[in-house]
Amino acid sequence: MMEEKDNVAKRKRTLDITVEAPNNLDLETYISNYRGHTKVDRLLFIAKRCPILQNDAYRLALQELRDNSLDHNRYISAATKLNEALTVQGFPSFSIDNTWVDSTQKRAKSLLERLEVELKNYKNNLIKESIRMGHNDLGDHYYNCGNLTNALKCYSRTRDYCTTAKHVIEMCLNVIKVSIELGNFSHVHSYVIKAESTPDIQPVVQAKLKVAAALAHLDNNKYKLAARLFLETSFEISHAANNYSEVISPNDIAVYGGLCALASFDRSELKSKVIDNTEFKQFLELEPHIRELIHGFYNSKYSVVLDILDKWKNDYLLDLHLHSHVENLYDNIRKKALVQYFSPFLTVDMNKMAQSFGTNVQNLERELAKLITDNHIQARIDSHKKILCAKQQDQRSGIFYKALKMGDEFEQSTNAMLLRMNLLKSNLVVSTSQK
Amino acid sequence: MPNQNLPANVDELIQFISVNSDSYETVIKHLAPSLKQIPQPFYLQGTSDNKDPLDVLDQNFCSLPYTYFLAARCQADRPNVARLIQHILSFLTVFDARQVRLVPDKFLQVAQGLCRLTTLYGNGVIAIKPLANALQRYAPTPNHLTNLHQMFIKECLLSRCYKQALPILKNDITEIDVPSTAIFYTDHLLYHYYGAMVYIGLKNYERALYFLRLVISAPASVTSQIQIEAYKKFSLVSLLLHGKIAHLPKYTASVVFRSVKNQCQAYQDFASAFESLNVKRLRNEFVKWTDIFRKDKNLGLAKQTLNAIYRRNIQQLTQTYLTLSLADIADAVGLEGRDAPKIAENYVLRMIESREIFATISHSHQNGMVSFHDNPDRYDTSLTITQLEEQINKSTTVSERVIKTDRLVGCSKEYLTKSQHMLTTGGAIPGGLGPGDDPDFLGGSAGFEHFIDDGKYFS
Numbered sequence: 001m002m003e004e005k006d007n008v009a010k011r012k013r014t015l016d017i018t019v020e021a022p023n024n025l026d027l028e029t030y031i032s033n034y035r036g037h038t039k040v041d042r043l044l045f046i047a048k049r050c051p052i053l054q055n056d057a058y059r060l061a062l063q064e065l066r067d068n069s070l071d072h073n074r075y076i077s078a079a080t081k082l083n084e085a086l087t088v089q090g091f092p093s094f095s096i097d098n099t100w101v102d103s104t105q106k107r108a109k110s111l112l113e114r115l116e117v118e119l120k121n122y123k124n125n126l127i128k129e130s131i132r133m134g135h136n137d138l139g140d141h142y143y144n145c146g147n148l149t150n151a152l153k154c155y156s157r158t159r160d161y162c163t164t165a166k167h168v169i170e171m172c173l174n175v176i177k178v179s180i181e182l183g184n185f186s187h188v189h190s191y192v193i194k195a196e197s198t199p200d201i202q203p204v205v206q207a208k209l210k211v212a213a214a215l216a217h218l219d220n221n222k223y224k225l226a227a228r229l230f231l232e233t234s235f236e237i238s239h240a241a242n243n244y245s246e247v248i249s250p251n252d253i254a255v256y257g258g259l260c261a262l263a264s265f266d267r268s269e270l271k272s273k274v275i276d277n278t279e280f281k282q283f284l285e286l287e288p289h290i291r292e293l294i295h296g297f298y299n300s301k302y303s304v305v306l307d308i309l310d311k312w313k314n315d316y317l318l319d320l321h322l323h324s325h326v327e328n329l330y331d332n333i334r335k336k337a338l339v340q341y342f343s344p345f346l347t348v349d350m351n352k353m354a355q356s357f358g359t360n361v362q363n364l365e366r367e368l369a370k371l372i373t374d375n376h377i378q379a380r381i382d383s384h385k386k387i388l389c390a391k392q393q394d395q396r397s398g399i400f401y402k403a404l405k406m407g408d409e410f411e412q413s414t415n416a417m418l419l420r421m422n423l424l425k426s427n428l429v430v431s432t433s434q435k
Numbered sequence: 436m437p438n439q440n441l442p443a444n445v446d447e448l449i450q451f452i453s454v455n456s457d458s459y460e461t462v463i464k465h466l467a468p469s470l471k472q473i474p475q476p477f478y479l480q481g482t483s484d485n486k487d488p489l490d491v492l493d494q495n496f497c498s499l500p501y502t503y504f505l506a507a508r509c510q511a512d513r514p515n516v517a518r519l520i521q522h523i524l525s526f527l528t529v530f531d532a533r534q535v536r537l538v539p540d541k542f543l544q545v546a547q548g549l550c551r552l553t554t555l556y557g558n559g560v561i562a563i564k565p566l567a568n569a570l571q572r573y574a575p576t577p578n579h580l581t582n583l584h585q586m587f588i589k590e591c592l593l594s595r596c597y598k599q600a601l602p603i604l605k606n607d608i609t610e611i612d613v614p615s616t617a618i619f620y621t622d623h624l625l626y627h628y629y630g631a632m633v634y635i636g637l638k639n640y641e642r643a644l645y646f647l648r649l650v651i652s653a654p655a656s657v658t659s660q661i662q663i664e665a666y667k668k669f670s671l672v673s674l675l676l677h678g679k680i681a682h683l684p685k686y687t688a689s690v691v692f693r694s695v696k697n698q699c700q701a702y703q704d705f706a707s708a709f710e711s712l713n714v715k716r717l718r719n720e721f722v723k724w725t726d727i728f729r730k731d732k733n734l735g736l737a738k739q740t741l742n743a744i745y746r747r748n749i750q751q752l753t754q755t756y757l758t759l760s761l762a763d764i765a766d767a768v769g770l771e772g773r774d775a776p777k778i779a780e781n782y783v784l785r786m787i788e789s790r791e792i793f794a795t796i797s798h799s800h801q802n803g804m805v806s807f808h809d810n811p812d813r814y815d816t817s818l819t820i821t822q823l824e825e826q827i828n829k830s831t832t833v834s835e836r837v838i839k840t841d842r843l844v845g846c847s848k849e850y851l852t853k854s855q856h857m858l859t860t861g862g863a864i865p866g867g868l869g870p871g872d873d874p875d876f877l878g879g880s881a882g883f884e885h886f887i888d889d890g891k892y893f894s
Contacts, residue, residue, distance in 0.1 A: 372755045384758040384804050392809075400814035400823075407826035412645055413684075414833045415607040416652070418840060419623075420686065422611040423654055428620040430655035430662070430688075 017317060019050045025315045027056055033249035037143075037181055039064050042320045044078060050318055058082035059094075070108045071146035072101045108145050115141055132161035139174065152178045165198040169205055176212045180247060185216040192216070207237040208244050211253065215321060218256060223329065224264035230257030231273055235282040248321075254283040256322060258290035262297055263332035267340065270298055302337050302356050309333065338367065339376050342388060350386040361386055441469060445480045448473065449488055452500045459533060462499055467537050470503050478507030494526045498534035501526060506541040509548025516552050523549045527569040535573060539617035542573065543582050550590050559594045566590065567599055574616075577606035578836075581616040584608075585625035592629055597636045604630045604642075609836060624650050624661040631668060635736065640676045647672065651695075652687040658694035664731070666695045670702040671736040678747045680706045701727045705737070709744060712751065714769030717744055745770065745782050746791065753792050753807040761796075761803040776802060 027046070031039055040061050047057035058078055065075045076096065083093040119134035139154030155174040162168045172195035179187040192213040195201070201209075214229035230253055237243060238250035261274050274280060274294055284291040289308055296304035309330060316326045334357075341356065342348055354364040368388060371377045378391045423429070442448040455466040481487050489508075492501050505526060508519055523545060535542045546566060553562040566587050574581050584603070591600040608626070611618070627646045634643035650665035673681035680703075683692075696703075701724040708720040721728075721741060728737040748768035752759060759767070764783065765775035772778075783805055786792045793808040844850050 369755045373751065380757045380807075381755060381759075382757040383760065383763060384800070387757075389757055394809070394813075397810070397812070397814050400819060404822060404826060407830055411607075411826075411829050411833050414837060415609050416645075416649055416684070418609040418836060419607075419611070419649065420652070420654060421840065422609065423620070423623060426611045426613045428611065428613070428618070428623060428654070430620050430624070430653055430657060430659045432657055 017049065017323075019314050019317050021052050021314065022050065022318060023311050023314045025053075025318065027053055027060070031060060033251060034245050036068070036246035037146075038245075038247055038320070040069075040074070040078075041181065045320050045323075046318050047081070049323075054085050055082065055089075055091075058085070062094075066097060066100055069146070070104050070111075070141075070144045072104045072108070074146050075101065108141075111141055112138075112145075128161045128163060132158045132163075132167065135161070136170075136174075143178065148178050148182050152182070165200060168198050169195050169201065173205070173208065176209075177247060180212065180215060183219075185219045188212050188216040203234050204236050204242040207234040208247075210234075211237065211244060211248055214256070215248070218260065218321060218325065221325070221328065223260040223325075223332070227257055227260035227264055228273070230260060231277055231280050233257070233279075233283075235279050238283075238286075250283055251286045252319070252321070254280075254287040254290050255316070255319075257283065258287070258294055259316075259322070259329045259333070262294060263329045263336070267298070270294065297333075297337065297340075300340065302341060303358065305333070305337060306358055334367075335371060335376060338371060342377055342379060342390075345388075346390045348388045350381075350388055353388070441472060445477060445482050445488060448477060448500075449482065449491060452492065452497055456493075456497050456500075462534055463537065466499060470500055470538075473503075475507055478504045479511055489522050495529045495531050498526075498531040499537055501530070502535055502538055502541045502545060506544040506548070509544055509552070516556055520549065520552050520556065523552075524565050527565045530569070530572070532572050536575070536615040539582050539615065543586070543617070546583055547586060550586070559590070560596060563591060563594060563596045563599045567602060570603060575612060576610060578608060579610040579612055579616065580608045580618055580623060580626060582618050582622055585622050585629060588626060588629040588633060592632055592636075595636075597633045600630070600633045601637075604633060620653070621659075621661070624653060624659055624665075628661050628665050631665070631672075635668070635672065640672050644669065644672050644676060644681060648681070648683065651691060652684045655688040655691055658688075658691050662691055663694060663698055666691075666699055667702050667731055667733055668736065670699065670706050671733055671740060674706055674709045674740045675736070675743050678712075678743075679710045705740075709740060709747075712744065712748055714744055714748075717741065746786055749779075749782055749786060750792060753794070756807060758804055758806045760800070761805060764805060 031043060034042060043057045043061035043064070047054045047061070050057075058081060061078050062075060062082065065071055065078065079094060079096045086093050115134070115138045119131070119138060122130040122134045135154050135158045139151045139158070142148075142151035142154060152175065155171060155178060158167070158171050158174075162171055172191045175191045176188050176195075179185070179191070192209045195205070195209055210229045210233045214226045214233070217223075217226035217229065233253055235250070237253070243250075257280065258274070261270065265273065275298060281291075284294075289312060293305055293308045296302075296308065313326060313330070316322050338357065341353065350361050350364055350368075354361045357364065359367075365381060365383065365386075368377065368379075368381055372379060372381070378393075379388050380391055381388055442451045451469070452466065455461045478488075482491065488504055489501070492504070494501055505519075505523055509523075526545075527549075546569070549566065550559065550562050553559050566583075570581070570583050570587055571577070573583060587603065588600050591597060608623075611623075627649045631643040631646035631650070634640070634646060647665045647669040651662050651669060653659075653662065655662065670680050673679065705717070705720045705724055708716045711717075718741065721737060724737075725734070728734045745768050749764065752764060752767055761776040761779050761783075765779035768779065768782075770778050780796065780803060783792070783794060783796060787794055793810055795806050795808070797804050797806065
C-alpha cells in the first residue's frame with residue numbers, strides 16, 4: 001500500500017522532466033520503427049522533453065501528419081509550437097502549408113458527410129454487415145482526423161453488428177488501439193479479455209493482445225504482470241507483414257520486457273522465463289544492451305548493470321510509455337541487486353559493497369537500512385565496523401515467544417466472544433431505547 | 436390477595452419478616468413479593484418500643500429486608516450518617532448474597548448510599564475496600580457482570596485507589612445474567628471503560644487496550660458516546676503500545692466504525708503522523724489538536740506518545756543495526772540540538788532498564804557506541820515452564836467455558852428448532868457440531884489458529 005503510494009508520487013515527479021541530451025538515441029532510425037499516430041505522439045513527446053531534438057522532431061511529426069493523415073488541427077498546433085521554438089532560437093520560421101490545411105479540411109468534411117449518409121442508408125436497409133462496415137469506416141475517418149473520442153464511439157458501436165469472431169477481434173483491436181492512445185488502460189484490459197475469449201485467435205493477434213495488456217499493466221505499475229506478458233509475446237509481431245508498429249516496436253518489447261523482468265523477477269524466474277526463453281531471445285537481439293544487462297545481473301556483475309542502466313537512462317526518459325516508470329524500475333532493480341549481492345553471505349564488508357554499487361558507505365548504509373526496515377534483507381548493520389551481518393534466527397526462542405503470545409490472544413479473543421455472545425443473548429445491545 | 440396480609444406497622448413487619456426468613460424458599464415465596472409492596476415510609480420508622488429495626492434484624496438471615504431498610508435510609512433526607520455507615524459496613528461483610536440478588540436495584544442503592552455518605556463524612560476512601568469485598572461475594576461468579584461493577588470502579592477512579600480495583604478487574608467478564616444483576620448495556624460499556632482508565636493509570640496498556648476494545652466492539656445498533664470516547668483512548672493507547680492503531684474485531688458494528696471515522700479525525704490524523712515515525716510531523720499534529728485532546732481529557736496520554744515515538748524509533752533501530760553511535764541514534768530518531776546524543780543516551784538507558792531493548796553502551800570510543808543485542812531470554816529456564824503451564828491452564832479454563840457454552844447452545848430451543856428445520860430442508864447444521872458432542876476442535880493445533888482468526892463460530 002505504502003509502496004504503491006510511493007510509486008505514484010514518484011511518477012508524478014518525473015512527468016515533466018527535461019532531458020538534456022539522449023545517450024544513444026538516433027531519432028531517424030528510432031522513429032522509422034513506427035507508423036501512424038504513435039509516430040506523431042512519440043515525436044511530439046520527444047520534442048517537448050528534449051530541446052536538442054526539438055526542431056527535428058517537430059519537422060518529422062509535421063511531415064508524417066501531412067503525408068499520412070487528415071488531422072489538420074494537430075498539424076497547425078505542432079507547426080505553431082515549432083515556430084515558437086524557432087523564433088526563440090533565432091531561426092527563420094517554418095512556413096505552414098496552408099493550401100494543404102484548407103484542402104484537407106474540405107476533404108475531411110465532405111468525406112464525413114458522405115460516410116454519414118451511407119451509414120444512414122445502411123441502417124434503413126437493416127443489413128447488419130453493411131451497418132458494421134459503415135460504423136467502422138466512420139470510425140476510421142474520425143481516427144484519421146484525430147478525433148479519438150468519436151472514433152472510439154464508432155468502433156464500439158460496431159459491437160452490436162459483429163457476426164463472426166473475426167469481426168469481434170477487429171472491433172477489439174480498434175478499440176484497444178484508440179484506448180491506448182487515449183491512455184484509458186482499464187478499457188484496454190476489458191477488451192483484451194473480450195478478444196481473447198473468441199475462438200481461433202491467430203498467433204499474431206494473440207501477440208498484439210499480449211502487448212496491449214502488458215502496456216496496461218505497465219501503466220498500472222504492475223511490473224511483474226507486464227513482464228510476463230511481454231515475455232510471452234511471439235516474435236511474429238516483428239515481421240513486416242503483421243507488425244504492430246502503430247502501437248509498439250519489437251525493440252520496445254525487448255526494452256520494456258527486460259526492464260520489467262529485472263525489476264520484478266527473482267533469480268530463478270529470471271533464468272527460466274528470460275534467459276532460457278528462445279522467443280524473447282530474438283527480441284533481445286534487437287537491443288543487445290538489454291541482453292547484456294540481464295546477463296550481467298544474473299551473473300552478479302553489478303557494476304556492469306549499473307553502468308548500462310545509467311547510459312541508457314535518458315533514452316528511456318524520452319520513451320512515450322516508459323518515461324514515468326524509469327525511476328521506479330531503476331529503484332527496484334537496484335534494490336534487488338543489493339538483496340541479491342548479500343544473499344550468499346553471512347557478513348559483508350560495506351566498503352567493498354559500496355564500491356561495487358558505485359556509491360559511498362554512508363549512502364549505502366541508508367539504502368540498506370531502508371531495505372532492512374522493509375524486510376527485504378534479513379540482516380543488521382554494524383555501523384561501527386561497517387559490516388553487514390545476516391540475522392541469526394533463533395527458531396526455538398521464536399516458537400516460545402509466539403506460543404506464549406498466541407495463548408494470550410486466544411484467551412482474550414475467546415473471552416471477548418463469550419462476553420459478546422452472552423450480551424447478545426440477553427439482548428444488551430447499544431440502542432436508543434431507554435431503561 | 437397478598438395485600439390483605441401486608442403488615443400494618445413496623446412491629447408487624449418485623450414479626451412478618453422473622454416468620455418468613457427461615458428458608459430461602461419462603462423468602463422468595465412470601466417475603467420478596469410483600470416487601471416490594473410495602474410503602475417506603477415504613478422502612479424509615481422505628482418500632483413501637485423505640486428500637487431501630489436495623490438493630491433488631493439479623494444481617495445475615497434477614498439480608499433481603501435489611502437491604503430494603505438500608506436502601507430507604509440511604510435515600511432519606513437527614514440520615515444519621517455515622518450510625519448508618521456503621522450498619523452498612525457490617526452488613527456488607529455478612530449479607531447473604533442469594534437474598535440480596537433478589538433485589539439488585541436496592542442493593543445498588545445501598546452501595547451508592549455508602550459512597551455518598553462516606554464522601555459526606557469527608558473520607559470516600561473507606562468505602563472502597565468493603566465494597567470490593569461485597570462485590571466479590573455479590574457476583575454469582577467472578578466472571579459475572581453486576582450492576583455494582585461500574586459504580587465501584589468509578590469510585591476507585593474518583594478516590595484514586597487504582598490498585599484496589601485490580602482484584603475485580605483481573606477477572607474477565609464473560610457471563611451476563613440480567614435477572615439477578617439488573618444490568619443494562621451501559622453497565623458493560625462503563626465498567627470496561629472505567630476499567631481501562633484504571634489500567635491506563637497503572638500503565639498496564641495491554642489490559643487497557645483489551646478493555647477498550649470490548650467497549651468499542653460491543654454489539655450495537657447505534658453508537659454510544661462511551662464507545663466514541665473509548666475509541667479516542669484506544670487510538671492513543673495503541674500508539675503507545677504498538678506504534679499504530681490496533682485492529683478492531685471484525686464483528687465491531689459498522690455504525691461504530693462510521694461514527695468513529697466522522698468524530699475522531701484528530702486522533703486518526705495524529706495516529707498516521709505517529710505511524711510515519713516522523714517526530715516533526717507528530718509535533719505539528721500535536722500542536723494542531725492540543726485543544727481537542729485537552730477537551731477530551733486525553734492530553735496526558737497524547738503527551739506520552741510524544742515521548743513514545745523516540746522509543747519506538749530506537750526500537751526500530753535495533754532491528755536494523757548491530758552497533759550505532761549515540762550521535763547517529765540521535766539523528767535517526769529525530770532528536771535535535773547540541774545535547775541530542777546525551778538525550779539519546781538517556782532514552783537508551785531507560786529502555787535497557789525497562790527491558791524494552793537489549794543493548795550495551797560503550798564509551799571507549801569517541802561519542803559512545805551502542806551495541807544492540809537479541810533478547811537474552813533463551814526460554815530455557817524454569818520460569819518459562821511456569822509461564823507456559825500457567826498459560827495452558829488459562830487456555831484450558833477458557834476452553835472449558837467454551838465447551839459449556841457450546842452445550843448450552845446445543846440444548847437451547849432456538850438451536851434445536853433451527854437444526855431441525857435445517858435437517859428437514861436438507862441443509863447443513865450451522866456450525867457443523869452437534870450439541871457439545873465433539874469439542875475436539877479446541878485441542879487440535881491446526882484448528883486452533885483458525886479458531887482465533889475466525890470468529891464465525893460465535894458471531
